[in-house]
Amino acid sequence: MTNQARSALITGNSSGLGLGLSHALLERDYRMYGCSRRGCAALADRVVDVHCDLSDLEAIGPAMDQLLAGVDHLDLVVLNAGILGEIEDLSSVSVERLREIMDINVWTNKVILDWLLASNIAIDQIVAISSGAAVLGNRGWGGYALSKATLNMLCRLYAHEFPDTHVAAIAPGLVDTRIIDTLCELSDTERFPALERIHAARGTDTLLSPAAAAERILEALPGLKEFESGSFVDLRQILAPAEYESLRKDCTNR
Numbered sequence: 603m604t605n606q607a608r609s610a611l612i613t614g615n616s617s618g619l620g621l622g623l624s625h626a627l628l629e630r631d632y633r634m635y636g637c638s639r640r641g642c643a644a645l646a647d648r649v650v651d652v653h654c655d656l657s658d659l660e661a662i663g664p665a666m667d668q669l670l671a672g673v674d675h676l677d678l679v680v681l682n683a684g685i686l687g688e689i690e691d692l693s694s695v696s697v698e699r700l701r702e703i704m705d706i707n708v709w710t711n712k713v714i715l716d717w718l719l720a721s722n723i724a725i726d727q728i729v730a731i732s733s734g735a736a737v738l739g740n741r742g743w744g745g746y747a748l749s750k751a752t753l754n755m756l757c758r759l760y761a762h763e764f765p766d767t768h769v770a771a772i773a774p775g776l777v778d779t780r781i782i783d784t785l786c787e788l789s790d791t792e793r794f795p796a797l798e799r800i801h802a803a804r805g806t807d808t809l810l811s812p813a814a815a816a817e818r819i820l821e822a823l824p825g826l827k828e829f830e831s832g833s834f835v836d837l838r839q840i841l842a843p844a845e846y847e848s849l850r851k852d853c854t855n856r
């Protein structure tokens with residue numbers, strides 16, 4: 603891959619972390635491929651983009667055929683598209699709603715990974731954007747936590763099937779995006795105490811801008827390869843151990 607232009611695929615490139623990563627990779631002269639429903643209008647002439655609703659699992663194959671026609675290598679694939687779902691007690695969330703969250707946060711990624719395997723595109727590194735919620739088990743984070751925990755295992759299992767590719771699921775830390783906007787609008791901190799930590803992060807260094815989070819992820823990429831392929835890595839664990847320790851303590855105390 604050394605003499606070719608570097609290239610990357612990012613799902614969910616229209617806003618937040620995916621848009622931040624697209625900017626940061628373009629600055630590093632990557633050829634960028636991406637997909638989302640709204641599209642990456644901010645970088646329209648610099649990104650090869652398809653508009654695709656990833657919840658329509660049947661539409662993913664044709665979208666990837668169009669997006670990656672003629673591509674023979676990808677240095678980086680970031681499985682980033684995701685939704686929060688509701689902050690609600692799990693007993694109040696229907697199975698139908700959980701299925702919708704699982705479709706975007708998990709099964710979409712399975713379909714994309716299957717497409718990539720069948721394509722024979724040489725891939726150096728795959729990173730799935732998971733969350734601390736995958737392991738913390740905070741009240742209210744039901745559908746999101748279940749989906750991100752499953753995403754972590756999806757990565758572990760697919761690592762066996764991508765022997766020449768390093769696969770990791772990562773928690774990026776708190777990033778100032780639509781997901782945080784939604785969480786900051788919720789006030790039921792008594793029932794859902796983990797909201798307090800999110801509200802308190804606004805205006806502090808704990809809440810990263812999408813640009814800063816993207817830089818942090820790109821800087822962490824070589825180090826991720828030190829972990830066994832298929833691992834889940836919370837970036838705070840390696841980059842901000844004090845913050846990570848307090849997060850874990852906070853969770854076990856409640």
Ligand SMILES: NC(=O)c1ccc[n+]([C@@H]2O[C@H](COP(=O)([O-])OP(=O)(O)OC[C@H]3O[C@@H](n4cnc5c(N)ncnc54)[C@H](OP(=O)(O)O)[C@@H]3O)[C@@H](O)[C@H]2O)c1
Binds near residue numbers: 615620655657731733
């Ligand atoms: N923000 C945080 O603090 C935080 C922390 C941990 C993990 N994460 C993870 O980071 C990832 C990015 O989220 P974000 O925080 O950047 O929020 P965001 O701004 O809402 O970005 C979500 C991205 O996913 C795409 N997406 C959602 N549903 C889709 C669908 N049906 N089809 C195609 N694309 C879809 C969205 O594109 P369209 O709406 O245009 O389709 C958008 O580009 C998610 O996986 C999230 O779980 C975020």
